[in-house]
Amino acid sequence: MRTYRLEFKQRIPIDLDTAWDFFSSPLNLAEITPKDMAFDVTSPNMANTKMYPGLIITYKVSPLFGIKLSWVTEITHVKDKEYFIDEQRFGPFAFWHHQHHFEEIDGGILMHDTLHYSIGWGPVGSIANAILVNSKIKEIFKFRYQKVEELFGKF
Template sequence: MYHLYRQQWLNCHLEQAWSFFSSPRNLDRLTPKSVGFKITHLQSEQMHPGQIITYKIKVAPMVWLSWMTEITQVVPMDSFIDDQRLGPYKVWHHCHKFKEQDGGVLMSDEVNYAMPFGPLGKLVHKLYVKQQLQHIFDERARLCDEIFNAATS
C-alpha cells in the first residue's frame, strides 16, 4: 500500500472552500490537462454519499482508461472520501479534509492506494505512477493557489 499526503492553506472562508471542492465538476479545473481527465457520468452536481462518478483518463498517447469512484462519506464543511470502484488501482481511498485556520482554510488530501499486478505493479509505480501522482497533486496545489491565494501571492 502506498500513501500520499498533501496539505495546503487557502485564503478563503470554509464555506467557499467546501462549495468549490464538494462540486464534482471542479475536478476538471484541478486536474492537469496532460492527464486528459474527462467526467463521463455524473448523477448529481451536488456530492453525496453513494454518488458514483465515472471518468476517462489518458495513460499514454491514445490510450484511455475508465475510472469509477464512489463518494463513500461526506461530513459537510469538514471532509469527504472517494473510493475507487473500477479503475487503474487495486485500491484507491482518498480523504479530503477542510479546517478553518489562520483566517483561511487548511485543506488536506490523504490518499492510500495499491497497485495491481504484484511485482509488475510495483515496477510501474516506481517508474511512472508515483511521479505522475506527484505531478497531479503539484499541479492541483498550483491551481488552488491561483483560485484561492492569488491576492496573497
C-alpha cells in the same frame, strides 16, 4: 498487494463555505487536473450535484501515454464542511481510497488529502510505482496545488 500512502496539505486564503462549495462539486475536479490528462466527467446531470454518500461519479481520463481509461468512483463518506472520501470502484488502480479534509485556520482553510492506493500486479506493480506511478500522482497534486493558488490566491 502493496499499498502506498501519500499526504498533501495546502493552506488556502478562503473561507470554509467557499472551499467546500468548490471542492465538493464533481465538475470542478476537471479544473484542477492537468489538461494533458483529458479529464472528463461522464456522469449525467452533475451540474448542481454536491457530494453525498453513495454518489457514483464516472470519468474518462488519460493518466499515462494518452491512453483513455474509464474510471468510476463512489463517494463513501461525507461530513459537511469537514471531509469526504472517494473510493475507486472500477479503474486503473487495484485499490484507491482518497480522503479530502478541510479545517478552518487563521486566515483561511487547511486542505489535507490522504491517499492510499495500490497498483496490484505484485513485483511488476512495485516497479511501475517506483519508476512511474508515484511520481505521476505527485505531479498531479503539484499541478492542483498551483491551480488552487491561481484560483484562490497564495496563503
